[in-house]
Amino acid sequence: MDTEERARRQAEAHRAATVLTGREVAAVALTFVDISGITRVKAVPIARLVHAATWGVGMSPVFDAFLSDDSIVAGRFAGGPVGDLRLFPDLTRLTVLAAQPGWAWAPVDRLAQDGSAHPLDQRSLARRQVARLADAGYTARMAFEIEWAAGVDRPDNDDFVPAVRGPAYGFTRVVEASDYLRDLANALAAQGIEAEQIHPEYAEGQFEVSVVAEDPVAAADTFVLTRETIRAVSQRHGLRASFSPKTVAGGVGNGGHVHLSLWADGRNAFADGEARYGMTEVASQFSAGILQHLPALLAVGTASAASYLRLIPQHWAGAFQAWGLENRETAVRFVTGSVGDQYRAANLEVKSFDESANPYLVVAGLIAAGLDGIGVGRDLPEPIEVDPAGLSDEERSARGIQSLPTSLTDVASAFEADDALTEAFGEQLATTIVEVRRAENARFANASDEDIAAAVRWKY
Incomplete structure (x- = not known):
């Protein structure tokens, strides 16, 4: 991800945070779906939304190896304690949640630390096929x-x-x-x-x-x-x-x-x-x-x-x-x-x-x-x-x-x-x-x- 893209994300997040604050939103749920079909989440308070959109939120790749009971498969490419990726909210889908007062939601792209798509990120895969x-x-x-x-x-x-x-x-x-x-x-x-x-x-x-x-x-x-x-x-x-x-x-x-x-x-x-x-x-x-x-x-x-x-x-x-x-x-x-x-x-x-x-x-x-x-x-x-x-x-x-x-x-x-x-x-x-x-x-x-x-x- 280059400097220009980070600056664009930062400006977009500043605008979004202002709107959300005006609507009394306290936090944003950032979701992805694991391979077992369970929706997983990290949330950030509004004060951290700009940082999250610019630099991402840290997350272990281990969730790709979760089963539906939260047990973990020790696989070839996922399931171990080593590694990290970043959750980047897609603010074009940022939504104030009508049934959860004080909350908003955005799906994330899971990127590697260099800003490229993580090889296990399913949303990036879907975008590539489109x-x-x-x-x-x-x-x-x-x-x-x-x-x-x-x-x-x-x-x-x-x-x-x-x-x-x-x-x-x-x-x-x-x-x-x-x-x-x-x-x-x-x-x-x-x-x-x-x-x-x-x-x-x-x-x-x-x-x-x-x-x-x-x-x-x-x-x-x-x-x-x-x-x-x-x-x-x-x-x-x-x-x-x-x-x-x-x-x-x-x-x-x-x-x-x-x-x-x-x-x-x-x-x-x-x-x-x-x-x-x-x-x-x-x-x-x-x-x-x-x-x-x-x-x-x-x-x-x-x-x-x-x-x-x-x-x-x-x-x-x-x-x-x-x-x-x-x-x-x-x-x-x-x-x-x-x-x-x-x-x-x-x-x-x-x-x-x-x-x-x-x-x-x-x-x-x-x-x-x-x-x-x-x-x-x-x-x-x-x-x-x-x-x-x-x-x-x-x-x-x-x-x-x-x-x-x-x-x-x-x-x-x-x-x-x-x-x-x-x-x-x-x-x-x-x-x-x-x-x-x-x-x-x-x-x-x-x-x-x-x-x-x-x-x-x-x-x-």
């Missing part, structure tokens, strides 16, 4: 769906007791939780988050927020901010929010579906072409790359042992490596949008992912996989128009439909063997992802489904 996409002549728009189960906060008991009793998608739940959902809607709006929908979902106590699509890195930032806003509003209402892939063993889990579209010259490549369903050829190739690399992508998109309690057939989780038009049982769903609105709304939905994922790794992985599909000219297979679970093994085999991996060990091996993704991520980050996934799998080697669900229920 730049690769731009070099190819495209931009992307992405959005994460956010599902959570709202439970009664019982300090003496970690069991899940749903906070509402109404039926799935029922207005009864909105009546029961109307003050809670109103305060959440207001908090999101006050923070500049544009929610498209807030509604009850299928599982007990479950709700969902859908937000508008943004630049991929911004979408990952918004995912983090939205999730923590939900958590804060829940706390103020005497509730506890679980974003775990399986809040209750045997129940319906929380997904973290990702919607994405590809754009060039102001036109949506998923709605402007002559390939199947109105895709352009490039959009088709991009989608084929994601589908092809999906087993390896699960190493970043389904990061918890509980993910594989959710990723099962006939739960709308996308347990098969297949795609289809508006097919909610295939891993990849093509969405056209309403007739007349396709130019804006057509997009690809990846259904297999959940909220144990690091969103920056998801962004980077999807773009890298899609670019590989374009680079090799990959063809999409035939779409699936039925529930794949309803086909016989022979029928699925004949149509090239494979079940997705069913454990962290399996997806770690798939990722390790995927040259396109490991090259895009770099040796240090790719290696650490594999080490963390295998260690998390070993942690639950003899655990029951109930034990797994209970262990991570409130970690996400």
Whole structure:
């Protein structure tokens, strides 16, 4: 980082600190997401914001080797006591937190002490993949769906007791939780988050927020901010929010579906072409790359042992490596949008992912996989128009439909063997992802489904 860049950051931070002081903000939470999908934080008082923005905040790289229970893997590139990096807040995303009076938030880039991107920094990786996409002549728009189960906060008991009793998608739940959902809607709006929908979902106590699509890195930032806003509003209402892939063993889990579209010259490549369903050829190739690399992508998109309690057939989780038009049982769903609105709304939905994922790794992985599909000219297979679970093994085999991996060990091996993704991520980050996934799998080697669900229920 050169002198001119430090001076720019310093001036920006001075302006921000003045505004925050006027709004009675006392401290800024600086967050990053570790490889296990846990949002970690350091906070600075307003008086130190200028220094933090100019010189960074010290942090050990050890957090890249944390498991979901805060135990640490002794890996090749992370997990030891030696080393340091700096957290630099991105003040373009600085947000006063509506549900945490006196606090603001900003995501960070984790840089080496010389100002270069740290090799294990996932946000920098996501930005590099966006730049690769731009070099190819495209931009992307992405959005994460956010599902959570709202439970009664019982300090003496970690069991899940749903906070509402109404039926799935029922207005009864909105009546029961109307003050809670109103305060959440207001908090999101006050923070500049544009929610498209807030509604009850299928599982007990479950709700969902859908937000508008943004630049991929911004979408990952918004995912983090939205999730923590939900958590804060829940706390103020005497509730506890679980974003775990399986809040209750045997129940319906929380997904973290990702919607994405590809754009060039102001036109949506998923709605402007002559390939199947109105895709352009490039959009088709991009989608084929994601589908092809999906087993390896699960190493970043389904990061918890509980993910594989959710990723099962006939739960709308996308347990098969297949795609289809508006097919909610295939891993990849093509969405056209309403007739007349396709130019804006057509997009690809990846259904297999959940909220144990690091969103920056998801962004980077999807773009890298899609670019590989374009680079090799990959063809999409035939779409699936039925529930794949309803086909016989022979029928699925004949149509090239494979079940997705069913454990962290399996997806770690798939990722390790995927040259396109490991090259895009770099040796240090790719290696650490594999080490963390295998260690998390070993942690639950003899655990029951109930034990797994209970262990991570409130970690996400």
